[in-house]
Amino acid sequence: MAVPIVYNLRSVRARWVSAIVAVLGIAGTVGVFIAMLSLARGFQATMMSSGSADNALVRRAGATGEIDGTVPLEQVRVIQDAPGVARDGGQPLVSPEVVVIAAFPLIATGTDANVQVRGVSGEVLNVRKNVRMKEGRFFTPGLSELIVGRNVPATYAGLKLDDTVRFGGGNWKVVGVFDAGGSAFDSEVWCDNRVLSQVYKRPESIFSSITVRLTSPAALRELKDSLTSDPRMQVQVDREIDYYEKQSRGLTTLIRVLGTLVAVIMGIGAIFGALNTMYSAVSERSREIATMRAIGFGAGSIVVSFIFEALFIALVGGVIGSIAILPLNGLTTSALNWQTFSHLAFAFRVTPLLLGIGIIFALLMGLIGGVPPAIRAARRPIALALREL
Numbered sequence: 238m239a240v241p242i243v244y245n246l247r248s249v250r251a252r253w254v255s256a257i258v259a260v261l262g263i264a265g266t267v268g269v270f271i272a273m274l275s276l277a278r279g280f281q282a283t284m285m286s287s288g289s290a291d292n293a294l295v296r297r298a299g300a301t302g303e304i305d306g307t308v309p310l311e312q313v314r315v316i317q318d319a320p321g322v323a324r325d326g327g328q329p330l331v332s333p334e335v336v337v338i339a340a341f342p343l344i345a346t347g348t349d350a351n352v353q354v355r356g357v358s359g360e361v362l363n364v365r366k367n368v369r370m371k372e373g374r375f376f377t378p379g380l381s382e383l384i385v386g387r388n389v390p391a392t393y394a395g396l397k398l399d400d401t402v403r404f405g406g407g408n409w410k411v412v413g414v415f416d417a418g419g420s421a422f423d424s425e426v427w428c429d430n431r432v433l434s435q436v437y438k439r440p441e442s443i444f445s446s447i448t449v450r451l452t453s454p455a456a457l458r459e460l461k462d463s464l465t466s467d468p469r470m471q472v473q474v475d476r477e478i479d480y481y482e483k484q485s486r487g488l489t490t491l492i493r494v495l496g497t498l499v500a501v502i503m504g505i506g507a508i509f510g511a512l513n514t515m516y517s518a519v520s521e522r523s524r525e526i527a528t529m530r531a532i533g534f535g536a537g538s539i540v541v542s543f544i545f546e547a548l549f550i551a552l553v554g555g556v557i558g559s560i561a562i563l564p565l566n567g568l569t570t571s572a573l574n575w576q577t578f579s580h581l582a583f584a585f586r587v588t589p590l591l592l593g594i595g596i597i598f599a600l601l602m603g604l605i606g607g608v609p610p611a612i613r614a615a616r617r618p619i620a621l622a623l624r625e626l
Contacts, residue, residue, distance in 0.1 A: 252517065256550055259514040259606075262507035263554025263599050264561065266500055271562045271595040273496020275587045277489040280572065283583035284485035287420035288478030289367060290454045293321075295447040295464065298471045302484070303336040303446040310442035312470055319463045321456030322449055325363055330450035332358045332365075335430045337437055338579055339404045341393040352393065353579040354404075355422075356430030364450045368422060373398050373413030378429050381436070384413035386423035388582040392571070396426065407436040421481070421574075424582045448477065488572065504602050507554075511547055511606025543611030544604065551603020555596040562595075563587060 288294075295316055300306040310333075316322070317329040324330060335356035340349040359378050362368055376382035383402075390397040400411045409428065417423045434441045451457060454476075461474040566587035574581045 252514070255514040255517055259507070259510045259550050260554040260557065262503075262510040263551050263602055264558035266503040266507045266602065267555050267558030267595045267599045268562045269503060270496060270500035270598055271559060271587065271591050272565060272585070273492060273499065274591050274594065275562070275565060275585045276570070277492040277496070278588060278591065279570075279583045279586040280492070280581070281482075281485045281489045282586050283419060283581070284421055284481045284574075285478060286367070286418060287422055288476070288481040289365070290476060290478050291366070291451050292364065292477035293449040293451055293457055293460055294475050294477045294480045295449060295472050296445075296475075298473050300473070303334070304338070306336075306445045308333070308444045308447055308472065310444075312472065313444065313447055315467060315469060316447050316449060316464065316472075319460055321451055321460035321463070323452045325360075328360070330360055330364050332361045332448045333430060333444040334358070334361075334446050334448060335433050335439065336445040337405070337433065339426070341396060341402075341404070343580075344392060344394050347394075350393070350580040352389070352426055353424070354426045354428065354433065356433030357427050358430055361427070361448075364448050365417075365422075367418045367420065368415055371414045371416040373411075376412055376428055379432065380429070381407055381409045381432055382412045382428065383409045384415050384427050385411055386425050386427075387414055387416050388423045388569070389426060390414065392424070392580075392582060405433075405436045419584070421581055421583075424571075424580065484574070488574065500598070504598070508602050508606045511550065511603060512610065514547075514550065514606075540608075540611040544607045547607020547611070548600055548603045551599045551606070552596070554603075555599025558599065559592045559595050 295308065296303065296306040297308055313331070313333050317331050322329050322331060337354050337356075338351045339354045341352050342348065343350050359375075362370075362375065370384070371387055373384070376384050383396075385396050395402045396411055398411055398414055402409055402411065415422075415427070430444065431441050433439075434443075449460065451460065457474070457476050464470050464472055464474055565585040567584050569582055569584045571580055571582045
């Protein structure tokens with residue numbers, strides 16, 4: 238027969254001090270574990286939201302990113318005439334772009350941080366449908382004017398609306414703030430591509446990458462086949478969302494690995510706390526265990542009872558750890574994007590899936606901490622236990 242659940246609940250209440258210690262240890266471990274996973278999830282979500290399934294990114298063949306890409310103007314014209322490119326009133330929706338890195342002081346620390354400056358074409362808002370002007374206006378082509386992502390004014394000094402800032406040897410005026418829907422573009426500074434090339438003394442006919450609006454997501458294959466088979470072209474064509482997913486892998490993998498290592502180390506401590514709690518319960522309840530065995534409860538029932546008790550403690554700890562981490566959801570932080578070496582703001586993403594993983598991790602710790610004491614309780618000789626206390 239099974240041991241009544243109410244017996245386990247009363248046991249936990251009777252030994253509340255040691256139970257609380259175990260609960261807090263598991264809660265802290267689960268909280269750290271979920272926080273690290275939500276950090277990685279936030280970075281990945283920010284990068285992937287920068288891309289669209291309706292867009293293609295064209296770069297030089299062999300280029301690892303946009304910064305080391307070189308696409309000449311002659312190839313841009315071939316891309317504009319390629320099949321699969323969307324048009325607006327006969328105008329191809331193609332944005333040749335120049336990407337550079339500039340240093341701006343962080344408001345929080347006063348130290349310089351790398352910011353990705355993107356020179357774009359006048360068609361960029363038609364190409365990237367997830368970007369819209371939030372304040373001010375779009376820059377005037379040919380002038381030294383900037384529009385900045387919504388995270389930029391609160392992060393960097395001198396980049397608020399109507400500010401004038403000097404970088405790259407030129408003076409620029411901030412004329413607008415755009416909203417890119419929480420993507421990596423919200424941490425970028427945009428300007429006219431030809432003006433940026435002039436200021437940085439780059440050839441005006443060379444671009445870092447070309448962003449193309451497709452007639453439909455399925456048109457990527459047609460565009461890719463056309464460009465890669467053309468002997469005039471030495472380019473690689475990726476769906477934009479796939480490109481940014483690849484860009485996010487390095488840092489997200491590192492965060493997850495480090496987070497898992499920290500959680501495992503803390504988890505070992507939490508398991509020892511659970512072991513101590515359960516071994517203490519076995520020691521204090523020797524006569525109770527013997528009595529239950531004597532009146533017909535089998536060894537298997539005793540084992541299940543103690544494992545249930547350990548899992549209950551772990552579940553409470555997991556729930557507390559999960560609830561404690563919820564305020565982090567949406568909290569903005571920043572990190573260095575290793576692919577572009579630029580500063581990127583992103584938010585923690587605490588999702589139901591991550592909370593579920595945290596609860597499972599807590600139950601695993603409870604199981605590991607509960608099985609040895611449960612087996613010990615079931616193996617205690619009945620006659621010897623009845624003579625104790």
